[in-house]
Amino acid sequence: MRLSQDPTIDTVAKLGTVSVAMFAFVFVVMVPLYNVLCDALGINGKTSSEAYISVSAEVDETRSIKVQFIATNNDGMPWAFSPQVTEMLVHPGAANDTVFFAANPTMNAMVAQAIPSVSPSRAAEYFHKTECFCFEQQPLDGNGEAEMPLQFIVDQDLPADIKTITLSYTLFDVTSLMGDKVASR
Numbered sequence: 001m002r003l004s005q006d007p008t009i010d011t012v013a014k015l016g017t018v019s020v021a022m023f024a025f026v027f028v029v030m031v032p033l034y035n036v037l038c039d040a041l042g043i044n045g046k047t048s049s050e051a052y053i054s055v056s057a058e059v060d061e062t063r064s065i066k067v068q069f070i071a072t073n074n075d076g077m078p079w080a081f082s083p084q085v086t087e088m089l090v091h092p093g094a095a096n097d098t099v100f101f102a103a104n105p106t107m108n109a110m111v112a113q114a115i116p117s118v119s120p121s122r123a124a125e126y127f128h129k130t131e132c133f134c135f136e137q138q139p140l141d142g143n144g145e146a147e148m149p150l151q152f153i154v155d156q157d158l159p160a161d162i163k164t165i166t167l168s169y170t171l172f173d174v175t176s177l178m179g180d181k182v183a184s185r
Contacts, residue, residue, distance in 0.1 A: 059093040060156050067154070070168040071100060077173045079104050079112060079140070084147075092156040100133060100148045100169070107142040110175045114138070114148075119166040126155035127165055137174055 003010050067090055069083035080103040090096045104110050114134040118124040129135075133148035140146055154165065 058156070059091050061091050063092055063160075064089045065092060065154050065158065065162070066164045067096075067152075068164065068166040069098065069100075070166060072168070072170050074170055074172045077112070077171050078106055079110070079171060079173075081112075081169075081171045090154055092154045092158055094153065095130065096152050096154075098150050100150060101145070102138065102140060102148060102171070103145045104140040104142060108175075109139065109141050109144075110173060111178050112138045112140065113172050113174045114169045115172065117168045117170075119168065120162065123158065123162050123165045126158040126162075127167065128153045128155060134169065137178075 003013050066087055068087045069085065071081045071083055073079060073081055080101070082101055084099040084101065088096065088098065100114075102112065116129075116132070116134050118127050129150065129152045131149055131151040133150065138146065138148060152167075158165075
């Protein structure tokens with residue numbers, strides 16, 4: 001198919017069309033397909049983005065599970081972000097509390113969003129957050145600091161061969177998504 005008499009214009013037009021089609025394919029098809037595959041295969045360690053409603057259960061004091069905490073920043077996120085403790089021993093069925101710290105070293109108010117991941121991925125369905133800073137975006141004034149609480153329960157049905165669970169958070173700057181609605185803390 002010829003668009004013009006000049007083969008260079010035809011080539012540029014075809015390359016432009018292919019580039020736009022590839023870009024659309026990545027964002028329109030690949031992201032939903034990735035999420036469907038992760039859900040179907042139980043991979044990627046995604047945890048629920050909603051608070052877990054606890055049910056009455058006995059605490060299994062015969063078992064101890066090591067829970068490790070990791071905090072990282074996405075590229076370009078200037079905040080200091082870290083867990084209060086890097087690991088703790090917990091009993092399945094017991095409610096547990098810890099805190100993560102955040103500090104905004106810039107002069108501007110910013111908003112962050114933490115995205116959790118659990119490893120091994122098959123432990124994600126047994127790791128229940130009852131309160132988490134990751135459920136909401138976190139605004140912070142310039143040069144501000146915040147303690148961000150996390151409450152969780154490791155389900156008693158956690159397979160016996162899982163002795164260690166790693167909860168990792170990646171902190172993203174979402175200030176530009178907020179527009180003029182940047183609230184502060």
